[in-house]
Amino acid sequence: MKLLEQRILSEGELLSGNVIKVGGFLNHQIDVGLLLEMGREVKRLFAGEKITKLLTVEASGIAVATAYGAVMGLPVLFAKKHGTSNLSGQMLYAPTHSYTHNVDYNMVVERRYLSPCDRVLVVDDFLANGQALCSLCSLVEQAGATLVGCTVAIEKGFQSGGRMLRERGVRVESIAVIDRIEDGKIIFRD
Amino acid sequence: MKLLEQRILSEGELLSGNVIKVGGFLNHQIDVGLLLEMGREVKRLFAGEKITKLLTVEASGIAVATAYGAVMGLPVLFAKKHGTSNLSGQMLYAPTHSYTHNVDYNMVVERRYLSPCDRVLVVDDFLANGQALCSLCSLVEQAGATLVGCTVAIEKGFQSGGRMLRERGVRVESIAVIDRIEDGKIIFRD
Numbered sequence: 001m002k003l004l005e006q007r008i009l010s011e012g013e014l015l016s017g018n019v020i021k022v023g024g025f026l027n028h029q030i031d032v033g034l035l036l037e038m039g040r041e042v043k044r045l046f047a048g049e050k051i052t053k054l055l056t057v058e059a060s061g062i063a064v065a066t067a068y069g070a071v072m073g074l075p076v077l078f079a080k081k082h083g084t085s086n087l088s089g090q091m092l093y094a095p096t097h098s099y100t101h102n103v104d105y106n107m108v109v110e111r112r113y114l115s116p117c118d119r120v121l122v123v124d125d126f127l128a129n130g131q132a133l134c135s136l137c138s139l140v141e142q143a144g145a146t147l148v149g150c151t152v153a154i155e156k157g158f159q160s161g162g163r164m165l166r167e168r169g170v171r172v173e174s175i176a177v178i179d180r181i182e183d184g185k186i187i188f189r190d
Numbered sequence: 191m192k193l194l195e196q197r198i199l200s201e202g203e204l205l206s207g208n209v210i211k212v213g214g215f216l217n218h219q220i221d222v223g224l225l226l227e228m229g230r231e232v233k234r235l236f237a238g239e240k241i242t243k244l245l246t247v248e249a250s251g252i253a254v255a256t257a258y259g260a261v262m263g264l265p266v267l268f269a270k271k272h273g274t275s276n277l278s279g280q281m282l283y284a285p286t287h288s289y290t291h292n293v294d295y296n297m298v299v300e301r302r303y304l305s306p307c308d309r310v311l312v313v314d315d316f317l318a319n320g321q322a323l324c325s326l327c328s329l330v331e332q333a334g335a336t337l338v339g340c341t342v343a344i345e346k347g348f349q350s351g352g353r354m355l356r357e358r359g360v361r362v363e364s365i366a367v368i369d370r371i372e373d374g375k376i377i378f379r380d
Contacts (some may be wrong), residue, residue: 015278023277029303030252032259058249062220063266066256068221076253082291087213088205101272113219146349163255 001039004176007034014184024152027060027125035064037073039173041109042151045081047151049148052184053114055136056123057107063125064153074125077114079139081108092142094135099128107135110168114143119159127152127174130161137170149173155190191231194343194366195378197224206373208346216343217315218251225254228365229261231330232341235363239338243267243304245326246313247297254343266313267304269297269329282332284325289318297325304333316377317342319365320351327360339363347379 013021024040025031051072056065059080065076079094080087090111097104114120122136133150140147149171155162157177165172179189203211212334213252215221241262246255247269255266270277272295280301287294312326323340330337339361345352347367355362369379 013278021278023300024230024303028268028270028277028300030268032256032258032264032266035256036260054321059268059270060248062252063256063268066225066253067260069220070226070257070260071223074222076222078218078220078249078253080218080249084258087218088203088211110218112211113214170338 001002003034003037003121006176007031008154008176008186012186014181014186018158018181019188020154020156020178022154025056027063030063035067036071038153039068041119041175042068042121042173043072046095046148049121052118052146053120054123055079055109055114055120055140057081057132057136061124061132066126068123068151077109079109079136081105081107093141094138094142095160096135098130099131107132107139111143114139114145116144118143118145119148120145121148122150123152124150125153127155127161127165127172128159130159130164133161133165133172136167137186143165150173150176154178170188191228191364193224193227193288197221198344198366198368200228200374204371205245208348208371210344210345210346210368210376213344217253222253222255226261228254228343229258229349231365232258232311232313232320235341238337239303239311240309241311241338242308243310244313244337245299245310245330246267247322251322252346254315258313258341260275265347267299269299269326271295271297274301278315282329284332286321286325287319297322299328299329301333302349304329306334308333308335310335311338312340313342314340315343315346317355318349319360320349320354320367323351323355323362327355341365344368 155174177189195269345364
């Protein structure tokens with residue numbers, strides 16, 4: 001989506017380790033209007049898929065998924081990164097690794113909120129190595145629900161996550177795909 | 191707001207230690223339509239206040255603030271609970287304590303996203319001891335921005351946070367206030 005690409009070019013910052021900082025509009029400060037526009041695009045892309053629920057993971061995925069839920073008229077379920085005192089009942093777990101924080105952890109959702117009747121769209125802000133999306137897909141599978149696909153705001157096309165998921169047959173729709181970073185410049189995939 | 195009170199009564203669960211579990215619609219699975227309704231109420235309550243930004247803290251505050259941002263046409267800034275590799279520049283810190291997770295931590299925001307020109311409404315899902323809201327207010331103050339007030343979905347009126355903030359002169363608007371829990375029943379304040 002041109003609108004998102006333009007924002008990445010005008011406000012994104014390249015930090016060391018190919019970290020693309022978009023904290024001005026996506027994952028620290030949130031331009032809710034932009035997220036609603038992205039939600040309209042996602043609604044169009046997945047029209048007819050009879051999605052019943054959006055699934056994401058805390059923290060920054062929550063903003064994206066909530067805006068999409070507002071546009072698509074859908075509830076959001078967010079996986080937690082830690083058990084807390086306000087979870088109860090039977091849980092589903094999926095081990096994962098965060099490259100941003102360099103830690104292993106278990107994503108957890110309460111089983112009662114994902115049922116075999118659900119048709120789930122997995123939502124996140126970034127796709128790089130695909131660890132978070134794979135774990136979210138595993139939660140959908142463990143619940144016996146149907147995985148409609150995954151959508152992320154920004155895919156780093158030069159990392160392996162997108163290819164790995166598509167090779168497994170998962171539909172992945174990224175609102176912007178960064179093909180490569182060349183001489184400190186961001187080049188999008190057509 | 192009656193709509194929220196009804197949902198708390200019909201779906202809320204009382205866990206030990208006066209934990210009120212509302213994971214079915216507020217802080218695990220999210221009923222985005224309900225949050226948008228709450229946003230309309232908050233917009234009405236703070237009409238004329240010329241708010242420029244909503245400030246919350248990860249994780250479950252993000253859903254509430256994003257829905258309010260959609261209704262009010264405002265950007266959201268969420269404080270992080272840990273420094274991460276995608277924060278940069280000058281930071282503002284506020285020490286706090288989470289009773290839910292029983293840990294001390296520093297809330298952090300990048301200074302560039304809160305300016306003296308901002309008129310900030312602090313948003314969160316719960317108000318109990320008021321630790322999180324106090325720390326968010328401290329971030330607003332450190333930035334030299336104007337604190338318009340605080341709004342939470344559910345205030346536990348039998349804990350001290352709401353009184354403490356109001357005694358300091360902070361405007362606090364809670365969408366539902368639980369006055370007390372009596373014989374395992376939730377009683378709302380009028």
